[in-house]
Amino acid sequence: MTTDASQCSSQRGDWWTTFFDDTYANLGLIARQGADATHIVEVAIRELKLEPGMRVFDQCCGIGRIAIPLAQRGMIVEGVELAASYVERARADAAKLGVSATFVEGDAFRYVASLPCDAAINVFTSFGYAADAARNEEMLRRAFESLKPGGRFLLERFNPCRIVAFGLTPYGSRVPLPECGGDAIILDEPVADWHRGVITSTWTIFFPDGRREVRSFETAMLFPHELIAMARSVGFVDIELRSGNGEPYDRHARRLLLLARRP
Numbered sequence: 001m002t003t004d005a006s007q008c009s010s011q012r013g014d015w016w017t018t019f020f021d022d023t024y025a026n027l028g029l030i031a032r033q034g035a036d037a038t039h040i041v042e043v044a045i046r047e048l049k050l051e052p053g054m055r056v057f058d059q060c061c062g063i064g065r066i067a068i069p070l071a072q073r074g075m076i077v078e079g080v081e082l083a084a085s086y087v088e089r090a091r092a093d094a095a096k097l098g099v100s101a102t103f104v105e106g107d108a109f110r111y112v113a114s115l116p117c118d119a120a121i122n123v124f125t126s127f128g129y130a131a132d133a134a135r136n137e138e139m140l141r142r143a144f145e146s147l148k149p150g151g152r153f154l155l156e157r158f159n160p161c162r163i164v165a166f167g168l169t170p171y172g173s174r175v176p177l178p179e180c181g182g183d184a185i186i187l188d189e190p191v192a193d194w195h196r197g198v199i200t201s202t203w204t205i206f207f208p209d210g211r212r213e214v215r216s217f218e219t220a221m222l223f224p225h226e227l228i229a230m231a232r233s234v235g236f237v238d239i240e241l242r243s244g245n246g247e248p249y250d251r252h253a254r255r256l257l258l259l260a261r262r263p
């Protein structure tokens with residue numbers, strides 16, 4: 001089966017307002033609820049020194065993949081998410097598990113947590129979607145404003161220096177899609193646009209029933225010095241970079257952590 005332009009999501013404009021649908025939830029989030037989510041939860045607890053009873057803001061929380069386990073560990077969690085269906089799913093999953101957590105449908109460029117928090121997180125490359133750096137900085141400012149004085153922030157995303165060092169290669173992955181009776185294959189063909197400082201990822205998704213869909217999205221590279229400058233500009237102090245596992249940051253790291261504190 002071939003694909004046509006109507007099946008391709010646009011990479012222009014605010015792509016994130018339409019990209020995060022049921023297909024992405026199944027392939028990108030539900031399939032990564034196990035070990036991948038547990039790793040991020042453990043990193044957040046360790047790096048932010050989270051303890052039961054602390055209030056945590058999860059910016060761009062998706063289906064609650066990280067927020068719900070944090071709430072299960074005793075944190076008081078508030079998540080904000082743009083996709084209404086993801087918010088519904090997060091609320092339903094939390095209720096099913098008997099977990100108390102608050103999920104708000106809202107725009108993280110504007111939304112500030114309803115009460116000042118001890119910690120805030122923005123994980124799994126949920127930051128850097130806007131083409132305009134000033135707009136991305138606004139999201140960081142909302143994380144800052146959501147914190148109590150002394151509150152700590154964790155940003156987790158891909159490491160752009162690894163791309164400079166080792167390049168980008170097409171990558172195939174197999175993702176179980178039980179409701180479609182098999183596995184989907186995703187061929188991810190990322191391309192770096194060094195002039196604009198963005199990575200454009202084009203996914204060709206081969207569904208178990210023979211359908212094929214192509215969709216693209218783009219994310220700002222945001223090199224360490226740019227992230228640090230943005231974090232400083234919104235008021236954060238004690239800004240540190242680490243590799244995704246919490247080790248010292250270097251170009252080999254697949255993931256990057258930025259840690260910071262509201263003074």
Ligand SMILES: C[S@@+](CC[C@H](N)C(=O)[O-])C[C@H]1O[C@@H](n2cnc3c(N)ncnc32)[C@H](O)[C@@H]1O
Nearest residue numbers: 020060061062065081082083107108123124126
């Ligand atoms: C890559 S997913 C990660 C979700 C979640 N952080 C996790 O780790 O499971 C990015 C999420 O950010 C949400 N998002 C993107 N832009 C947003 C915005 N401006 N406001 C709120 N949510 C947004 C998307 O709808 C999507 O659920």
